[in-house]
Amino acid sequence: MAISPTDDSAIESWESVAYFSMEIGLEKSIPTYAGGLGVLAGDTVRSAADMSVPLVAVSLVHRKGYFRQRLDAAGNQTEEPVDWPVAERLASLAPRVTVAIEGRRVQLRAWRYDVRGISGHVVPVLFLDADLPENAAEDRCLTDHLYGGDARYRLCQEVILGIGGVRMLRALGYRNIRRFHMNEGHAGLLTLELAHEKARERGETTITREVVQTIKPLCVFTTHTPVVAGHDQFPLTLVASVITGYGHDFDERAREFCLDGVLNMTQLALDHSHYVNGVAKRHGEVARQMFAQRMIDSI
Structure with a gap:
């Protein structure tokens, strides 16, 4: 090509x-x-x-x-x-x-x-x-x-x-x-940048739940793996030391997607997307079991 x-x-x-x-x-x-x-x-x-x-x-x-x-x-x-x-x-x-x-x-x-x-x-x-x-x-x-x-x-x-x-x-x-499509959770941090953009547009200094709701219509997420170990997770201490461009704002947001002090990138992407799909009918069923509170479609 x-x-x-x-x-x-x-x-x-x-x-x-x-x-x-x-x-x-x-x-x-x-x-x-x-x-x-x-x-x-x-x-x-x-x-x-x-x-x-x-x-x-x-x-x-x-x-x-x-x-x-x-x-x-x-x-x-x-x-x-x-x-x-x-x-x-x-x-x-x-x-x-x-x-x-x-x-x-x-x-x-x-x-x-x-x-x-x-x-x-x-x-x-x-x-x-x-x-x-x-x-x-x-x-x-x-x-x-x-x-x-x-x-x-x-x-x-x-x-x-x-x-x-x-x-x-x-x-x-x-x-x-019009749409930001995350192919797996590796790209989940794009939601942080979109929320930060929107907060600046509104003249706000923090990323609120209201701001997040305004970016959800822009985001689509495809989850691939039915194996728990395949979903990226990072200790909050590591997150705080690496992601330093937003002050303490993201530190507070990150805690919403944590279990036992670990940031789950799949949960981050799920929470910020208006549409989520798996990669097969059976995988969609498995994903809905893994993330029971989420609406996950399939292709």
């Missing part, structure tokens, strides 16, 4: 759907996916292109991919990074945005890849990248590994995807997005 031009004017500003996914499978030579979640995301993007849906997708660049598996003669597995030539496969975009992580300003850029549908309609896929010389060494690697590192690394990535993703869309001219 053709790489898009570097002219940022190619970005559309019409009313769109913004589709956020930690992984997206587009090509074998672009190792930004690990399995079913990424394959489904890639299929969703291709379908949107074929159906001329005004959609833009957001993910991370994952410069070292997921991992390459090797087996030795004894059958032992070893893993190694999958380095790939980002600049040869994607087009660099000019805007820079900043997120706060552990009190540091982390700058982000975006790379663009175009998915062209059968009618010629283009769906741009934006890959966020923290590997910039302006950033500290510990921050430049935050968009290297898909599902790599420890809980801190994962939470930092989710700050970049959710909060940084919304800010990058705004910087690129997407002002009229």
